[in-house]
Amino acid sequence: xxxxxxxxxxxxxxxxVSRALNDKGEIDGTTKQRVLDAARELGYRPSRFARxxxxxxxxxxxxxxxxxxxxxxxxxxxxxxxxxxxxxxHVVVYDTADDPAQEQRTLAVIGSQVDAIVGYLSLPDDVIDxxxxxxxxxxxxxxxxxxxxxxxxxxxxxxxxxxxxxxxRTGRHRIGMLDHEDRHGPSLRRTWxxxxxxxxxxxxxxxxxxxxxxxxxxxxxxxLDTQPKLDALLTYNDVIAIGAMRxxxxxxxxxxxxxxxxxxxxxxxxxxxxxxxxxxxxDTQKLGTTAIDQVEHLLAGEDPEPVTIRASLLLRGSA
Amino acid sequence: xxxxxxxxxxxxxxxxVSRALNDKGEIDGTTKQRVLDAARELGYRPSRFARxxxxxxxxxxxxxxxxxxxxxxxxxxxxxxxxxxxxxxHVVVYDTADDPAQEQRTLAVIGSQVDAIVGYLSLPDDVIDxxxxxxxxxxxxxxxxxxxxxxxxxxxxxxxxxxxxxxxRTGRHRIGMLDHEDRHGPSLRRTWxxxxxxxxxxxxxxxxxxxxxxxxxxxxxxxLDTQPKLDALLTYNDVIAIGAMRxxxxxxxxxxxxxxxxxxxxxxxxxxxxxxxxxxxxDTQKLGTTAIDQVEHLLAGEDPEPVTIRASLLLRGSA
DNA sequence: TTGAAAGCGCTACCAC
DNA sequence: GTGGTAGCGCTTTCAA
Numbered sequence: 001x002x003x004x005x006x007x008x009x010x011x012x013x014x015x016x017v018s019r020a021l022n023d024k025g026e027i028d029g030t031t032k033q034r035v036l037d038a039a040r041e042l043g044y045r046p047s048r049f050a051r052x053x054x055x056x057x058x059x060x061x062x063x064x065x066x067x068x069x070x071x072x073x074x075x076x077x078x079x080x081x082x083x084x085x086x087x088x089x090h091v092v093v094y095d096t097a098d099d100p101a102q103e104q105r106t107l108a109v110i111g112s113q114v115d116a117i118v119g120y121l122s123l124p125d126d127v128i129d130x131x132x133x134x135x136x137x138x139x140x141x142x143x144x145x146x147x148x149x150x151x152x153x154x155x156x157x158x159x160x161x162x163x164x165x166x167x168x169r170t171g172r173h174r175i176g177m178l179d180h181e182d183r184h185g186p187s188l189r190r191t192w193x194x195x196x197x198x199x200x201x202x203x204x205x206x207x208x209x210x211x212x213x214x215x216x217x218x219x220x221x222x223x224l225d226t227q228p229k230l231d232a233l234l235t236y237n238d239v240i241a242i243g244a245m246r247x248x249x250x251x252x253x254x255x256x257x258x259x260x261x262x263x264x265x266x267x268x269x270x271x272x273x274x275x276x277x278x279x280x281x282x283d284t285q286k287l288g289t290t291a292i293d294q295v296e297h298l299l300a301g302e303d304p305e306p307v308t309i310r311a312s313l314l315l316r317g318s319a
Numbered sequence: 320x321x322x323x324x325x326x327x328x329x330x331x332x333x334x335x336v337s338r339a340l341n342d343k344g345e346i347d348g349t350t351k352q353r354v355l356d357a358a359r360e361l362g363y364r365p366s367r368f369a370r371x372x373x374x375x376x377x378x379x380x381x382x383x384x385x386x387x388x389x390x391x392x393x394x395x396x397x398x399x400x401x402x403x404x405x406x407x408x409h410v411v412v413y414d415t416a417d418d419p420a421q422e423q424r425t426l427a428v429i430g431s432q433v434d435a436i437v438g439y440l441s442l443p444d445d446v447i448d449x450x451x452x453x454x455x456x457x458x459x460x461x462x463x464x465x466x467x468x469x470x471x472x473x474x475x476x477x478x479x480x481x482x483x484x485x486x487x488r489t490g491r492h493r494i495g496m497l498d499h500e501d502r503h504g505p506s507l508r509r510t511w512x513x514x515x516x517x518x519x520x521x522x523x524x525x526x527x528x529x530x531x532x533x534x535x536x537x538x539x540x541x542x543l544d545t546q547p548k549l550d551a552l553l554t555y556n557d558v559i560a561i562g563a564m565r566x567x568x569x570x571x572x573x574x575x576x577x578x579x580x581x582x583x584x585x586x587x588x589x590x591x592x593x594x595x596x597x598x599x600x601x602d603t604q605k606l607g608t609t610a611i612d613q614v615e616h617l618l619a620g621e622d623p624e625p626v627t628i629r630a631s632l633l634l635r636g637s638a
Numbered sequence: 639t640t641g642a643a644a645g646c647g648c649t650a651c652c653a654c
Numbered sequence: 655g656t657g658g659t660a661g662c663g664c665t666t667t668c669a670a
Contacts, residue, residue, distance in 0.1 A: 050663030369647035
């Protein structure tokens, strides 16, 4: 089913069909209608490839996310979609399920579908490079490598320092942290935490937690076992914090009276729990928007500086 | 920057470049390496359009969602992404922000980007048809119209009947509902609710609520004003329920003792609140997966029957 | 207003 | 193993 079939059916040349379909001026009204009718009749649809080939417009961006079900990434994706729409760009979303094999498969096919990539990549530089030569890439939360590439960093240091300072100021000194169970060792957030603690001449207990409500619940049991008098808690992210708060309450701790809790991410869902979750807040809106901005620069052939998004303390109720 | 530039740079014909790039057999190892090096050097990248035009493979699906930040749609989208990946399909996501104008713009451009559409469309049939002739469409939660089209319906009737029956069985008789503030009048869910109430010879109070935590909070104030002795509440969705629970508690109601609450959707986030939210559960996993299945049928030229997903009562703690 | 011809960048099928 | 030629479906000149 091509443009020629429509032409035949309408009794005109295929160029005329093109004119009718693209609403060009130079065409007789009756002819145009006849062509349009024929096209509708046949259920004709122009090939997006042929059209894209000759028109050379229409940009699409590949958005690579580790887990759409994690509200943090949903917020980023949502902001990116809005920013892309403003430019009439299309966004192809890939969820790698936080799995290197899936990420590899994504990388292998994404190149033939999009004009640029933005998102969270975790494979080694050389693997990424091999699949993305010539393709602009905006990395989030990871340093950059090679040409046509830039990065957006999330700096939580100030935010976490503010959180620890808040704990100290409100008389909390038995402070713990529930970190991420990471294959790559202790997280940056944990380092920031420990630096902040050192600044206050404090030493904190750190326990690893799975990145889920359940992970938070389990880790909370562990940390309270080690340190029953814990009076303040920072977590790797909000989801862990929510799980931790639930368990803490079941174990008889009032929040924030007995135990102050501060999460990380500052998600909207933090307002849904009781008390509302205080958190080191990342502006996901800005993160997603900036990512698309950076793509635009890359696409324009520029070599933009990496951008840093700074997290800040957002007090809601749990601390 | 085309394949010919690479050919020139490597000193071969452009067909040979194609062979090298596509890993075809019939090529000398040295030549191949030379071509690959030249390509890398130049940052060459094959045109996805030219390639798609001649290869005629690679399918991409347009997923149209009213609001990615609503966890319900996130769950559906997530499932659809998984199902699409299994078939090596690419998914282009469009968030219409629940806005007819944005939906219209989406429809206008989506046709030249994807091979099929699946999702939530709210414009009138004729508008949709005009933009999607020849394009397969899988509608979710809406009846179908025209060829190359099918639908997936969500039937919450049984689930809501079960919810009301549960209320009645546990001795609750002052039952209210927080419905969706809809431009199109009372929702289907409200009709189901009222039918169920009639079955039990009960009459419920219904109040409209905005689709957000805040909407739920406000509507809760209103309904308790009208009916201070309310002892059971059904809501249009889980987000509204969560807002309602918060306000109810602030107004001195214990949940579920004084007020039993059942939401609708059965979202994961319902487990994050205290007490965990009971809900009429929709299998979003199945919904997303089935949607992609239906696309596959449509793409194969079949004319699949509409599918119905039945919601069921999921008791967690709030009722 | 319409038709003919060129060409977008690529792969595939021939020859050589 | 390599180059020539055709052609994917379309838009866009250029003539008629």
